Amino acid sequence: MSSIESETAALSEMERLTAHLRTEIEKTKRGEGLEFEEDEEYVKLQTENTKLKHRLAILNKAIAAEKNTLGAAAEVTTKYQPAELPVAVNEMISITEHLVDLFTNAIALAFPELAGTQAIISPVNANAAKFGDYQCNSAMSLAKTLKAAGVNKSPRDIANEIVKNVAQSPLVGKTEVAGAGFINVFLQKDYAVRAIDTLLRKGVNPPACRKQRILVDFSSPNIAKQMHVGHLRSTIIGESICRLLEFLGHDVLRVNHLGDWGTQFGMLIAHLEDRFPNFLNESPPIGDLQAFYKESKKRFDEDEAFKKRAYNCVVLLQGGDANSTKAWNQICDVSRQEFQKIYDRLDVTLEPIGESFYQSRMIEVVKYLASKNLLEEDDGRKIMWADESSSGIPLTIVKSDGGFTYDTSDMAAIRYRLEEQKAEWLIYVVDSGQSTHLQNIYRAAERAGIFNPKIHRADHVNFGVVLGEDGKKFKTRSGETVKLSDLLDEGLKRALDKLLEKERDKVLTPEELKAAQESVAYGCIKYADLSHNRTNEYVFSFDKMLEDRGNTAVYLLYAFTRICSISRNCGEDFSDLAKILDSGTAIDLAHEKEWKLAKTLLKFPDVLVKISKDLLLHTLCEFCYEICTVFSEFYDNCYCIEKNKSGEIVKVNRGRILLCEATAAVLKQCFYILGLKPVSKI
Numbered sequence: 201m202s203s204i205e206s207e208t209a210a211l212s213e214m215e216r217l218t219a220h221l222r223t224e225i226e227k228t229k230r231g232e233g234l235e236f237e238e239d240e241e242y243v244k245l246q247t248e249n250t251k252l253k254h255r256l257a258i259l260n261k262a263i264a265a266e267k268n269t270l271g272a273a274a275e276v277t278t279k280y281q282p283a284e285l286p287v288a289v290n291e292m293i294s295i296t297e298h299l300v301d302l303f304t305n306a307i308a309l310a311f312p313e314l315a316g317t318q319a320i321i322s323p324v325n326a327n328a329a330k331f332g333d334y335q336c337n338s339a340m341s342l343a344k345t346l347k348a349a350g351v352n353k354s355p356r357d358i359a360n361e362i363v364k365n366v367a368q369s370p371l372v373g374k375t376e377v378a379g380a381g382f383i384n385v386f387l388q389k390d391y392a393v394r395a396i397d398t399l400l401r402k403g404v405n406p407p408a409c410r411k412q413r414i415l416v417d418f419s420s421p422n423i424a425k426q427m428h429v430g431h432l433r434s435t436i437i438g439e440s441i442c443r444l445l446e447f448l449g450h451d452v453l454r455v456n457h458l459g460d461w462g463t464q465f466g467m468l469i470a471h472l473e474d475r476f477p478n479f480l481n482e483s484p485p486i487g488d489l490q491a492f493y494k495e496s497k498k499r500f501d502e503d504e505a506f507k508k509r510a511y512n513c514v515v516l517l518q519g520g521d522a523n524s525t526k527a528w529n530q531i532c533d534v535s536r537q538e539f540q541k542i543y544d545r546l547d548v549t550l551e552p553i554g555e556s557f558y559q560s561r562m563i564e565v566v567k568y569l570a571s572k573n574l575l576e577e578d579d580g581r582k583i584m585w586a587d588e589s590s591s592g593i594p595l596t597i598v599k600s601d602g603g604f605t606y607d608t609s610d611m612a613a614i615r616y617r618l619e620e621q622k623a624e625w626l627i628y629v630v631d632s633g634q635s636t637h638l639q640n641i642y643r644a645a646e647r648a649g650i651f652n653p654k655i656h657r658a659d660h661v662n663f664g665v666v667l668g669e670d671g672k673k674f675k676t677r678s679g680e681t682v683k684l685s686d687l688l689d690e691g692l693k694r695a696l697d698k699l700l701e702k703e704r705d706k707v708l709t710p711e712e713l714k715a716a717q718e719s720v721a722y723g724c725i726k727y728a729d730l731s732h733n734r735t736n737e738y739v740f741s742f743d744k745m746l747e748d749r750g751n752t753a754v755y756l757l758y759a760f761t762r763i764c765s766i767s768r769n770c771g772e773d774f775s776d777l778a779k780i781l782d783s784g785t786a787i788d789l790a791h792e793k794e795w796k797l798a799k800t801l802l803k804f805p806d807v808l809v810k811i812s813k814d815l816l817l818h819t820l821c822e823f824c825y826e827i828c829t830v831f832s833e834f835y836d837n838c839y840c841i842e843k844n845k846s847g848e849i850v851k852v853n854r855g856r857i858l859l860c861e862a863t864a865a866v867l868k869q870c871f872y873i874l875g876l877k878p879v880s881k882i
């Protein structure tokens with residue numbers, strides 16, 4: 201028998217490597233260090249690790265054989281307990297996650313040396329059902345890993361070994377190995393029937409997940425400046441991310457990091473004092489804050505004495521002077537009221553915690569960073585490097601005149617959010633242009649011991665610029681920034697035109713028409729934004745977004761209303777779904793198209809889980825569109841209500857109508873997350 205010492209050494213080396221790999225994997229999951237796959241050291245370690253695991257498996261087998269000859273019970277592999285389904289059946293199950301568990305365990309059983317390798321599971325396109333409903337594609341990459349460790353096995357053999365070791369699951373009907381080594385997984389119909397039944401009784405519920413405290417920093421416009429289309433994107437995307445995370449049960453803090461601090465307030469206050477000398481007793485009727493900003497900027501640039509006064513006002517304001525604070529507040533109020541009108545129209549909820557909130561904390565964070573020796577003098581400024589190697593662009597923590605910067609407020613904010621607000625996950629919904637700034641912030645915070653990647657996660661939900669139909673930056677005809685309220689007004693007008701074109705005013709009451717108009721207008725603006733991969737630029741086009749065909753809000757809103765009207769027009773009462781189910785109505789999913797629709801609906805938890813990882817909402821839009829197209833196939837092929845020649849209802853297929861109701865319920869939840877407001881008539 202091999203010596204115990206060398207075996208122990210091999211084992212502890214293996215543990216060290218496993219620990220290293222685990223941290224790397226954790227990092228990758230958080231989206232960091234994605235480049236490490238190319239890292240030579242990593243590849244070497246990974247191969248080494250597989251080899252060691254392989255040796256360990258052989259050693260274990262040898263020990264077991266030895267023990268067996270001594271008559272002792274061999275315990276080489278832990279017996280896998282079939283993944284249990286949640287007891288609280290209200291929860292919807294993420295089928296992909298369940299299959300990942302199931303196949304990860306099967307891989308560990310079949311190849312103990314590869315234990316811990318996560319199975320790769322992907323859903324199969326619903327139109328290619330002969331390849332199963334889901335596919336496990338791990339065999340190909342496992343073959344490569346084994347080969348590197350000196351074991352030659354074909355992917356097909358590996359796939360067969362895995363299949364042999366898959367535990368029984370109520371979700372899985374059958375598995376088969378196909379092609380080069382794909383494992384096709386077919387869902388069990390009984391399971392789907394039960395899951396749809398639960399959905400109808402208990403409503404659409406989120407899949408289980410670990411609850412977290414998440415802070416979403418979104419919208420975040422700047423006081424006294426125009427809230428532009430970039431902020432609109434942040435507002436729309438941020439609101440949907442919050443709704444999704446709240447639906448999953450997380451504790452979400454919705455924060456508006458308003459740009460309400462900085463040297464520009466000096467000139468604004470000085471100008472306010474001149475223009476409205478009575479501002480202390482009477483709210484100044486500023487009206488057009490943009491014009492006011494321009495006027496004060498002009499004076500600031502041209503008039504030295506004014507400039508001096510402006511600087512003095514900043515000092516007074518930051519020192520807490522009562523009159524300056526009052527003036528500042530009056531200016532902020534004008535902007536805040538404008539912003540709030542936009543938020544109300546778009547149904548967006550935000551808690552304003554602007555940059556000014558951090559004034560005292562900025563003083564503190566500077567002291568803290570200095571105490572850790574992280575600040576460097578640079579031409580009168582105090583800078584900090586996010587990287588120990590002093591590469592990249594440093595953060596300016598204190599300016600040469602002693603003032604603070606955007607970097608300082610973000611350092612104070614990240615500290616407040618993690619240490620005082622106890623957030624575990626920070627999401628910044630900010631345009632792609634600020635990527636370096638944000639990376640710098642969390643790296644610097646990590647260096648300073650504020651951000652700990654082992655327990656915290658930070659994501660920059662970046663997005664591309666908005667373009668006009670001419671492919672250039674979105675602007676008004678005269679080349680100015682588009683005012684958001686004007687944009688929303690135009691949306692309303694265009695939506696109404698569209699409804700009138702379809703002569704909806706002839707069938708809808710004025711109230712219904714107004715509800716439909718708002719639903720279409722705001723819905724299409726939000727949906728056009730969310731349905732594109734946010735990392736790309738996107739072209740703002742009312743004509744495109746108001747089309748009633750293709751993946752648009754208008755198409756979805758119409759489809760939803762039609763689906764809802766089926767149960768309403770069947771002549772029976774479908775208000776109590778549980779009662780209908782209890783009275784013996786069966787959903788049997790017997791028709792191929794019923795089965796296809798049910799499988800599509802049951803992908804909902806998968807979609808949510810995926811988005812909670814990559815925060816890409818266009819997946820949810822694509823899912824809505826898929827539901828609607830699969831639904832039309834079902835509706836074209838399966839009678840829900842049969843009528844005779846004179847239009848009387850002769851037969852109601854209740855089971856199918858229940859399937860329509862399940863479809864409507866899933867769509868409604870998706871719409872809520874996407875901020876679409878369905879109307880009963882359109």
Ligand SMILES: NC(=[NH2+])NCCC[C@H](N)C(=O)O
Pocket residue numbers: 417420421422457458459610613628630
């Ligand atoms: N924590 C942050 N830096 N949030 C984003 C702020 C966005 C900034 N006010 C802008 O308009 O560009």
